[in-house]
Amino acid sequence: MVERIQKLLARVDRRDRWLVGVSGGRDSIALMELLVRAGFSDLVVVHVNHQLRGGESDSDARFVEELAGRCGIPFYQEAVDVKGRMEAEKKGIELVAREVRHEVYARALVAYEAKGVLLGHHADDQAETVLYNLLRGSNGLKGIRFENIVNIDGVSMRLVRPLLEIRRSEIDDYIARYEIEYREDASNAEAFTARNRIRHEVMPLLVDIMQREVVPSINAAAEVSREQGDFLAKELEMDQLLDPQGRIFLPAFKELDFVLQQSVIFHYLKRHGVPDLSRDLVARCVALKDTDVGAKCNLPGGRWMRRKEQRLFIQE
Amino acid sequence: MVERIQKLLARVDRRDRWLVGVSGGRDSIALMELLVRAGFSDLVVVHVNHQLRGGESDSDARFVEELAGRCGIPFYQEAVDVKGRMEAEKKGIELVAREVRHEVYARALVAYEAKGVLLGHHADDQAETVLYNLLRGSNGLKGIRFENIVNIDGVSMRLVRPLLEIRRSEIDDYIARYEIEYREDASNAEAFTARNRIRHEVMPLLVDIMQREVVPSINAAAEVSREQGDFLAKELEMDQLLDPQGRIFLPAFKELDFVLQQSVIFHYLKRHGVPDLSRDLVARCVALKDTDVGAKCNLPGGRWMRRKEQRLFIQE
Numbered sequence: 001m002v003e004r005i006q007k008l009l010a011r012v013d014r015r016d017r018w019l020v021g022v023s024g025g026r027d028s029i030a031l032m033e034l035l036v037r038a039g040f041s042d043l044v045v046v047h048v049n050h051q052l053r054g055g056e057s058d059s060d061a062r063f064v065e066e067l068a069g070r071c072g073i074p075f076y077q078e079a080v081d082v083k084g085r086m087e088a089e090k091k092g093i094e095l096v097a098r099e100v101r102h103e104v105y106a107r108a109l110v111a112y113e114a115k116g117v118l119l120g121h122h123a124d125d126q127a128e129t130v131l132y133n134l135l136r137g138s139n140g141l142k143g144i145r146f147e148n149i150v151n152i153d154g155v156s157m158r159l160v161r162p163l164l165e166i167r168r169s170e171i172d173d174y175i176a177r178y179e180i181e182y183r184e185d186a187s188n189a190e191a192f193t194a195r196n197r198i199r200h201e202v203m204p205l206l207v208d209i210m211q212r213e214v215v216p217s218i219n220a221a222a223e224v225s226r227e228q229g230d231f232l233a234k235e236l237e238m239d240q241l242l243d244p245q246g247r248i249f250l251p252a253f254k255e256l257d258f259v260l261q262q263s264v265i266f267h268y269l270k271r272h273g274v275p276d277l278s279r280d281l282v283a284r285c286v287a288l289k290d291t292d293v294g295a296k297c298n299l300p301g302g303r304w305m306r307r308k309e310q311r312l313f314i315q316e
Numbered sequence: 317m318v319e320r321i322q323k324l325l326a327r328v329d330r331r332d333r334w335l336v337g338v339s340g341g342r343d344s345i346a347l348m349e350l351l352v353r354a355g356f357s358d359l360v361v362v363h364v365n366h367q368l369r370g371g372e373s374d375s376d377a378r379f380v381e382e383l384a385g386r387c388g389i390p391f392y393q394e395a396v397d398v399k400g401r402m403e404a405e406k407k408g409i410e411l412v413a414r415e416v417r418h419e420v421y422a423r424a425l426v427a428y429e430a431k432g433v434l435l436g437h438h439a440d441d442q443a444e445t446v447l448y449n450l451l452r453g454s455n456g457l458k459g460i461r462f463e464n465i466v467n468i469d470g471v472s473m474r475l476v477r478p479l480l481e482i483r484r485s486e487i488d489d490y491i492a493r494y495e496i497e498y499r500e501d502a503s504n505a506e507a508f509t510a511r512n513r514i515r516h517e518v519m520p521l522l523v524d525i526m527q528r529e530v531v532p533s534i535n536a537a538a539e540v541s542r543e544q545g546d547f548l549a550k551e552l553e554m555d556q557l558l559d560p561q562g563r564i565f566l567p568a569f570k571e572l573d574f575v576l577q578q579s580v581i582f583h584y585l586k587r588h589g590v591p592d593l594s595r596d597l598v599a600r601c602v603a604l605k606d607t608d609v610g611a612k613c614n615l616p617g618g619r620w621m622r623r624k625e626q627r628l629f630i631q632e
Contacts, residue, residue, distance in 0.1 A: 134450075134457075134533065134534055134537050135522055135525075135526050135530045135533055135534070136526070136533060137532070137533035137536060137537070138533075138537055139537070139540055140457070140537055140540045140541050140544065141456070141457060141537065141541065194525050194526055194527075197525045198525065201521060201525070202518070202521060202522065202525070205517060205518060205521065206451055206518065209451075209510050209513045209514065209517070209518070210451050210452070210510055211510075214451045216453070217450065217451055217452060217453035217454075217595075218450060218451070220453060220595045220596070220599075221450050221453070221454055221455070221456055221457065221595060224455055224456045224575075224578065224595060225456050225457065225541060225544075227574065227575040227578075228456065228541075228544045228545070228548060228575055229544070230575075231548070231573060231575045231576070232544060232547070232548075257547060258543065259540075259543040259544055259546075259547040260547070262540065262543075279533075279536045279537060279540060280536070
């Protein structure tokens with residue numbers, strides 16, 4: 001495992017300053033240990049206290065702080081009010097938890113002038129995400145990327161996941177071999193959600209039925225889907241479709257193959273920060289191109305997609 | 317439901333002679349009833365007796381024969397030895413059952429000079445197939461097509477699935493409303509396999525976890541994947557890559573994007589009748605392009621893919 005991670009880590013410069021997101025659970029603790037052993041010498045440990053498990057959450061934070069201290073690594077933490085924000089914004093626990101984590105990382109990124117954030121997602125997380133997104137209605141198979149860039153409050157933040165090709169069982173072996181301490185239940189907010197049932201009920205059932213590992217199959221298929229999507233995105237050269245105001249010019253758009261129309265809309269919405277892009281939402285926006293349907297489509301976050309004067313665009 | 321099927325059936329001419337595959341189970345019986353009501357006047361009922369359930373299998377055959385007789389529809393049947401062939405050819409039950417069904421259909425197609433075969437696969441079958449293929453390691457998301465053409469012993473046979481967008485629950489409602497008789501356990505060989513556990517254990521668990529229907533989401537994602545794959549296949553214009561002997565010319569092949577290389581190999585293997593194309597097999601054949609790996613790759617059916625003199629080709 002260590003050799004494979006070394007290979008993946010070759011894509012990030014270990015002399016740069018990197019944040020590492022550490023919940024205190026086995027995955028993020030293993031990541032931190034691996035990074036230290038791999039010679040990353042300018043790390044900052046960032047811990048987000050989701051405050052979802054009372055005193056346990058506070059103990060997790062202290063555990064991570066002490067560990068960072070023993071390793072001589074700077075420690076940054078914030079406690080966030082996930083529950084309050086869920087109620088205030090009428091959003092699900094996973095979405096809010098991810099949003100607040102990203103906001104905390106972005107503040108730490110600015111404060112420490114770091115290169116990006118290293119996260120502990122591994123191959124089993126990937127397969128569970130692909131399956132979860134498939135069940136929610138994703139546009140093709142959608143997983144987590146090895147590396148992506150998110151924009152948070154004007155901060156462009158690089159997220160890198162060095163363990164993404166490593167199985168959970170390999171991490172367990174690593175933790176056991178080096179007798180590494182971690183907090184058993186420390187984890188992000190996912191422990192409370194459908195994601196958790198996919199992990200603990202669906203995945204073992206699928207392995208039992210198929211009589212083989214299913215994580216590699218799911219992840220390989222997602223990789224093919226990702227490559228195809230990237231290829232299409234490259235092909236479409238979206239800028240040729242936009243007018244000087246950045247709106248989609250319908251006469252050009254209508255010339256496209258249906259698959260490319262979906263890709264254009266998907267990337268247009270994504271570029272404008274529309275969250276939770278489902279296949280259904282993309283299809284409804286594509287349908288706006290024809291004049292025999294309504295000229296507006298609601299988007300998450302109170303905006304809408306609109307057709308007017310041969311253009312499609314987002315209206316606030 | 318009937319209106320949606322009418323729309324789908326607009327793609328096949330009801331004045332033509334069509335075979336309809338009828339196991340006696342609710343899906344194929346519903347299909348047959350729907351076709352009769354929709355004005356298909358030149359049907360031939362084809363029943364394949366898999367002989368997997370002893371006397372019950374024979375009763376299924378008699379039930380379908382009597383029903384066809386009451387409707388004034390010609391009846392064609394064959395009994396096949398699935399178990400014997402599984403042992404002789406060391407193949408799984410599903411593969412053998414599908415092969416023998418297709419062979420029976422092809423003989424009936426020739427005997428009756430029919431246009432093609434109408435089959436009772438529905439939306440739930442589709443989602444289960446997509447999931448099953450994903451778990452086995454499919455090249456992207458692979459489901460059943462509304463229409464495809466298979467070549468059996470030199471016979472080119474069109475298979476059409478008019479119910480593919482209809483949910484199992486809608487078929488149940490239809491069966492109940494018109495008090496249509498069917499054989500409860502009559503079905504193809506799938507009742508004995510992993511497919512059956514996906515249907516009865518996995519799908520209900522996923523609906524419970526997600527608190528929503530998952531069949532439409534899975535099928536929509538598969539549709540996107542299929543459209544992307546078709547688009548790529550169209551783009552690659554494979555013939556430019558083949559030499560006059562029909563072998564893949566490596567210097568041209570190596571110029572392609574990795575995604576297109578996979579598509580080329582996938583379609584090349586498919587065109588040469590290689591069964592059970594997995595993502596892994598495609599990847600191993602693509603890897604042959606580089607001279608630092610072995611120059612042969614085993615294919616199912618005792619053939620292999622070979623690299624020689626800057627060409628990739630299949631050797632018997």
